[in-house]
Amino acid sequence: MDELITYAPDLGLGFLENVKLALVALVTSLVIGTILVAMRVSPTPVLRAAGTIYVNVVRNTPLTLVLAFSALGLSDQLGLVFSGEPRTNSFWLVAMGLSLYTAAFVCEALRSGVNTVPLGQAEAARAIGLTFSQSLTMIILPQAFRSVVAPLGSVIIAMIKNTTVATAGGFLADAAAVMKETFDQTGASIPIFLGIVVAFMVLTMPIGFFTGWLSRRLAVAR
Amino acid sequence: MTENGDGAPLVRLENVNKHFGALHVLKNINLTVSRGEVLVVIGPSGGGKSTLCRAINRLETISDGQIIFDGQVLPEEGKALARLRSDVGMVFQSFNLFAHKTIRENVTLGPVKVRGLSRDAANKRAMELLERVGIAAQADKYPAQLSGGQQQRVAIARALAMDPKMILFDEPTSALDPEMVQEVLDVMVGLARDGMTMVVVTHEMGFARRAANRVVFMADGQIVEENTPDEFFTNAQTDRARDFLSKILTH
Numbered sequence: 506m507d508e509l510i511t512y513a514p515d516l517g518l519g520f521l522e523n524v525k526l527a528l529v530a531l532v533t534s535l536v537i538g539t540i541l542v543a544m545r546v547s548p549t550p551v552l553r554a555a556g557t558i559y560v561n562v563v564r565n566t567p568l569t570l571v572l573a574f575s576a577l578g579l580s581d582q583l584g585l586v587f588s589g590e591p592r593t594n595s596f597w598l599v600a601m602g603l604s605l606y607t608a609a610f611v612c613e614a615l616r617s618g619v620n621t622v623p624l625g626q627a628e629a630a631r632a633i634g635l636t637f638s639q640s641l642t643m644i645i646l647p648q649a650f651r652s653v654v655a656p657l658g659s660v661i662i663a664m665i666k667n668t669t670v671a672t673a674g675g676f677l678a679d680a681a682a683v684m685k686e687t688f689d690q691t692g693a694s695i696p697i698f699l700g701i702v703v704a705f706m707v708l709t710m711p712i713g714f715f716t717g718w719l720s721r722r723l724a725v726a727r
Numbered sequence: 728m729t730e731n732g733d734g735a736p737l738v739r740l741e742n743v744n745k746h747f748g749a750l751h752v753l754k755n756i757n758l759t760v761s762r763g764e765v766l767v768v769i770g771p772s773g774g775g776k777s778t779l780c781r782a783i784n785r786l787e788t789i790s791d792g793q794i795i796f797d798g799q800v801l802p803e804e805g806k807a808l809a810r811l812r813s814d815v816g817m818v819f820q821s822f823n824l825f826a827h828k829t830i831r832e833n834v835t836l837g838p839v840k841v842r843g844l845s846r847d848a849a850n851k852r853a854m855e856l857l858e859r860v861g862i863a864a865q866a867d868k869y870p871a872q873l874s875g876g877q878q879q880r881v882a883i884a885r886a887l888a889m890d891p892k893m894i895l896f897d898e899p900t901s902a903l904d905p906e907m908v909q910e911v912l913d914v915m916v917g918l919a920r921d922g923m924t925m926v927v928v929t930h931e932m933g934f935a936r937r938a939a940n941r942v943v944f945m946a947d948g949q950i951v952e953e954n955t956p957d958e959f960f961t962n963a964q965t966d967r968a969r970d971f972l973s974k975i976l977t978h
Contacts, residue, residue, distance in 0.1 A: 726872070
């Protein structure tokens with residue numbers, strides 16, 4: 506127990522990095538996922554194909570590889586640099602990789618939501634003269650979002666836990682990296698393990714409860 | 728009832744054909760709807776009535792021929808098509824009110840987003856229309872909280888809110904409980920009296936007799952017979968129409 510207390514400040518700072526990564530990825534993956542689903546249901550074949558290819562490539566690539574590619578491929582080889590400061594640079598590379606990866610899952614959750622919206626809703630939208638993008642953003646997606654709040658919660662929880670593989674993208678300041686560093690010095694410690702588990706549960710469990718409650722509240726009555 | 732329009736054509740279908748794979752669902756349809764005219768389309772199920780109705784605002788595409796609305800061939804896609812649809816109201820069998828929006832929002836969405844009306848003006852107009860169809864008290868409820876008959880009357884108000892040049896009704900009373908049919912038909916008869924151009928696909932012969940200027944009988948993808956309601960119901964010319972009428976009017 507003592508080692509948990511001793512290293513709590515370091516671990517806490519590491520955990521804060523996980524929270525920051527999760528917040529960035531939450532916002533950007535929801536935005537990118539929504540754009541992807543718009544592409545996947547659009548009437549334009551090129552956009553549909555691009556969305557499909559993106560989702561299938563990214564969703565089926567292990568996250569560690571996506572992050573390694575962000576760091577080694579995009580940054581080192583192709584020169585994508587967010588900041589001259591290495592730690593800041595790797596933070597944003599990991600945040601980007603995690604967002605791009607999670608966006609594929611957000612897209613697929615939303616797409617299953619789109620499929621729950623009856624065809625008649627889109628027909629009625631077109632019949633009053635809404636354009637495709639208007640009917641998507643005003644009629645289809647709002648109803649799709651409401652029907653997939655709970656599964657989106659699961660995607661978000663998975664994303665939060667995925668912040669612990671940030672090391673794969675060269676970001677060595679998150680809780681898992683700090684934990685490994687600590688263990689290298691002191692040997693493995695069950696209390697530290699459990700302490701980090703509890704920290705993640707405190708973060709993710711309310712999200713599960715909240716999205717479950719929200720999905721009941723927002724459910725569209727038909 | 729006699730012709731109450733000015734006789735100028737609003738919609739013209741010329742040699743319209745539609746295929747669903749091997750199925751030939753519209754066969755060489757030629758039809759004109761005049762301004763102010765109420766046209767009732769009747770006929771057996773699967774005869775192409777709904778397809779014809781939905782082709783007029785291009786919810787169904789056609790294989791060949793052309794449809795001219797208000798002097799203009801129906802645009803194929805995009806903004807021009809959206810603009811055309813905003814001038815053609817549509818009332819569906821299954822109402823299709825926007826499930827996540829209130830009744831008021833259902834009626835104001837088109838005027839605000841498509842016509843560019845201010846929210847206040849759209850709200851005021853929506854309440855007038857809801858008053859007219861007898862639903863004003865329910866304006867802040869959601870569609871699922873209303874009965875089928877009420878939902879369909881809201882759908883009519885939603886169509887009217889766009890100030891359409893015509894309204895298409897695709898079996899508007901077929902999904903309703905029998906006791907709710909009349910309230911919807913009453914609203915439709917009112918519209919007909921006010922001179923709205925209407926194409927109505929329906930099985931309600933009473934409505935056809937009361938409000939139609941002309942009846943079109945469709946079977947097997949073809950227009951088999953066209954006549955005034957009186958002539959059609961008392962003196963149908965074709966065997967196909969007489970056979971259909973004998974099945975629905977004998978009891």
